[in-house]
Amino acid sequence: MIMTPVTGADAGRFGPFGGRYVPETLIPALDDLAAGWSQVSTDPAFQARLASLLRTYVGRPTPLHRTRRLVGPDAARIYLKREDLCHTGSHKLNNALGQALLARELGRDRLIAETGAGQHGVASATAAALLGMPCRVYMGSADMARQRLNVVRMELLGAEVVPVETGSRTLKEATNQAIREWMSSYRDTHYLIGSAVGPHPYPTIVRSLQSVIGTEARAQVLEAEGRLPDGLVACVGGGSNAIGLFSAFIDDHDVALTGVEAGGAGLEPGRHAASISRGRPGVLHGAASYLLQDGDGQIMGTHSLAAGLDYPGVGPEHSWLHDVGRASYLSVGDDAARAAFAALSLREGIIPALESAHAVAHAMEWAGRLGPESVLVVCLSGRGDKDVDSVPGGTT
Amino acid sequence: MNGPERIAAAFARAAAEDRAALIVFLAAGDPDYHTTVELARTAVAAGADIIELGSPFSDPLADGPVIQSAYERALAGEATTAATLECAARVAAATGAPVVLMVALNCVLAYGTDRFCQDAAEAGVSGLLIPDLPVDDAASLRQEAHLAGLGTVFLTGPDTSIDRTRQIAAITTGFVYVMRHRGVTGAGAYPVDLRRRVAEARAAGPAPVAVGFGIASAADAASIAGVADGIIVGSALVDTAFRAGPGEAVGELVRALRRAMAPAGKLPQHQATGQQPGATA
Numbered sequence: 222m223i224m225t226p227v228t229g230a231d232a233g234r235f236g237p238f239g240g241r242y243v244p245e246t247l248i249p250a251l252d253d254l255a256a257g258w259s260q261v262s263t264d265p266a267f268q269a270r271l272a273s274l275l276r277t278y279v280g281r282p283t284p285l286h287r288t289r290r291l292v293g294p295d296a297a298r299i300y301l302k303r304e305d306l307c308h309t310g311s312h313k314l315n316n317a318l319g320q321a322l323l324a325r326e327l328g329r330d331r332l333i334a335e336t337g338a339g340q341h342g343v344a345s346a347t348a349a350a351l352l353g354m355p356c357r358v359y360m361g362s363a364d365m366a367r368q369r370l371n372v373v374r375m376e377l378l379g380a381e382v383v384p385v386e387t388g389s390r391t392l393k394e395a396t397n398q399a400i401r402e403w404m405s406s407y408r409d410t411h412y413l414i415g416s417a418v419g420p421h422p423y424p425t426i427v428r429s430l431q432s433v434i435g436t437e438a439r440a441q442v443l444e445a446e447g448r449l450p451d452g453l454v455a456c457v458g459g460g461s462n463a464i465g466l467f468s469a470f471i472d473d474h475d476v477a478l479t480g481v482e483a484g485g486a487g488l489e490p491g492r493h494a495a496s497i498s499r500g501r502p503g504v505l506h507g508a509a510s511y512l513l514q515d516g517d518g519q520i521m522g523t524h525s526l527a528a529g530l531d532y533p534g535v536g537p538e539h540s541w542l543h544d545v546g547r548a549s550y551l552s553v554g555d556d557a558a559r560a561a562f563a564a565l566s567l568r569e570g571i572i573p574a575l576e577s578a579h580a581v582a583h584a585m586e587w588a589g590r591l592g593p594e595s596v597l598v599v600c601l602s603g604r605g606d607k608d609v610d611s612v613p614g615g616t617t
Numbered sequence: 618m619n620g621p622e623r624i625a626a627a628f629a630r631a632a633a634e635d636r637a638a639l640i641v642f643l644a645a646g647d648p649d650y651h652t653t654v655e656l657a658r659t660a661v662a663a664g665a666d667i668i669e670l671g672s673p674f675s676d677p678l679a680d681g682p683v684i685q686s687a688y689e690r691a692l693a694g695e696a697t698t699a700a701t702l703e704c705a706a707r708v709a710a711a712t713g714a715p716v717v718l719m720v721a722l723n724c725v726l727a728y729g730t731d732r733f734c735q736d737a738a739e740a741g742v743s744g745l746l747i748p749d750l751p752v753d754d755a756a757s758l759r760q761e762a763h764l765a766g767l768g769t770v771f772l773t774g775p776d777t778s779i780d781r782t783r784q785i786a787a788i789t790t791g792f793v794y795v796m797r798h799r800g801v802t803g804a805g806a807y808p809v810d811l812r813r814r815v816a817e818a819r820a821a822g823p824a825p826v827a828v829g830f831g832i833a834s835a836a837d838a839a840s841i842a843g844v845a846d847g848i849i850v851g852s853a854l855v856d857t858a859f860r861a862g863p864g865e866a867v868g869e870l871v872r873a874l875r876r877a878m879a880p881a882g883k884l885p886q887h888q889a890t891g892q893q894p895g896a897t898a
Contacts, residue, residue: 245785507749
């Protein structure tokens with residue numbers, strides 16, 4: 222496992238992005254967290270404990286599945302990194318377990334988290350149950366309605382789900398509320414951020430804990446194909462599964478890195494969540510990154526069928542990878558994601574999360590342009606049980 | 618006088634009366650700018666020394682539900698950054714009190730830091746408070762603000778180290794804003810060693826030290842007025858203004874706060890503590 226040590230106040234910069242733009246109250250808490258992370262990064266006992274849990278509890282390594290019927294024989298070969306097979310049904314547990322163990326090391330025995338689609342909330346509740354910690358999850362009430370299965374799961378796991386009723390009642394407001402609570406509770410509580418966003422050191426911690434996706438996928442595709450893939454595809458809300466997959470390939474300059482943002486219902490303001498494709502740099506939730514904002518710097522409303530992508534910002538490292546041209550970011554709309562959801566279910570026997578379906582949609586289209594000698598790896602970040610209410614043919 | 622000098626003069630006037638300065642927070646444009654100017658006029662007539670004007674932001678991290686709602690109302694109405702600067706100019710002209718503008722970093726960046734500082738100074742603003750800009754990253758803002766003649770107010774939290782408090786106090790111009798408790802504005806209080814923290818900030822730099830967060834009543838004001846050079850009252854006022862409008866309720870609250878902050882000589886600074894009885898008199 223690659224763990225990037227974090228030292229010094231500048232360690233959280235990705236070019237002009239990242240940093241820690243938070244109320245002064247939180248500076249001591251973030252200093253503590255960075256110091257604790259530095260320590261466990263080089264602590265063999267901590268790493269062994271995490272590696273063991275990833276193997277025996279999360280179910281790692283996850284398979285790399287070569288799709289058979291998803292695209293025709295003239296298209297590129299598409300491999301799926303099956304994060305949907307992780308315990309709890311998404312890649313989120315990789316990060317939640319690591320941060321929960323870190324919280325214990327820091328003497329913070331209670332967890333709070335924000336969640337959009339509920340996958341991170343479920344992962345946090347799971348880690349909390351496993352380690353015997355109380356857990357509170359902030360979730361927008363609009364998201365609670367459209368991802369009710371995950372609300373039930375969190376409650377079964379013993380977590381307290383707190384509805385957030387402000388603004389658009391989705392992930393942005395849940396994150397606001399979690400940060401506000403942490404300003405009063407940080408002395409005994411760890412804020413378990415679910416994506417590669419937030420103030421330093423969070424983007425670095427989350428990337429490191431999710432880098433297991435890329436490390437495994439790189440070895441697996443080399444074994445299956447005898448070479449590196451031509452491209453990687455991952456959906457990007459905050460961008461944790463994407464940065465986890467990309468991280469192992471950053472120095473492989475022939476591998477194209479592609480992040481897929483939510484194109485929603487159209488590219489007019491307020492109808493999508495394509496922060497890099499359509500936004501401008503700014504500061505939200507403690508970090509500088511691309512944001513969907515108006516001319517005054519007010520954060521704009523977003524829309525996506527996928528609650529986990531329905532967020533006006535993006536992890537700062539993605540902004541940097543975009544600006545330096547190492548990764549490219551594009552958007553896929555609701556309708557294409559729905560179609561990919563159906564295609565993967567019917568042709569491959571895998572029901573993907575709507576978030577992941579955005580990546581599948583782009584991979585199918587790209588594979589058609591590439592031809593049969595090419596190889597793509599897609600991060601299938603989660604499974605779609607939670608989404609059966611949101612797609613045609615699902616329950617109503 | 619430049620901004621920091623106007624702020625210093627307001628603190629000096631209060632000190633000359635042997636009392637702490639009263640800083641009153643208003644959310645600009647809640648529910649409209651006309652109301653904000655009227656509220657400021659009422660507050661200053663009732664004894665406020667400095668107006669802290671909050672520039673509405675969609676996602677204020679350090680603010681509790683009262684100020685969040687105020688910003689939502691303002692943004693649902695006519696609030697823009699340019700209009701808030703205009704409002705600041707009207708408040709400064711109507712009251713003669715120094716105006717400190719609290720504004721989210723993203724709004725300053727969107728406007729352009731240099732242009733924002735120039736336009737704020739031109740509007741008669743005396744100081745800027747950017748709650749999500751820690752001192753570590755504030756060098757360019759401080760330079761632009763200094764060039765424009767604006768003070769820069771920075772905050773210290775309940776767990777800010779002594780070294781960091783020194784760093785903050787040393788570069789603050791205007792006043793050091795000591796957060797009374799952990800958490801957001803308006804939330805319940807946590808017991809912390811306020812007197813020690815104020816003393817540390819005082820010793821570390823030339824700027825006066827004011828305490829804010831969770832000061833809602835005359836009793837709160839009384840307990841802190843003896844410890845610090847100033848107190849900041851926000852949510853309680855915004856809430857009263859929302860419920861009662863710009864009329865007498867706000868004036869009453871400000872007068873009650875001022876009365877509680879001691880007529881000269883009756884509440885010597887070294888004796889005023891958190892449990893001062895009769896402080897609400």
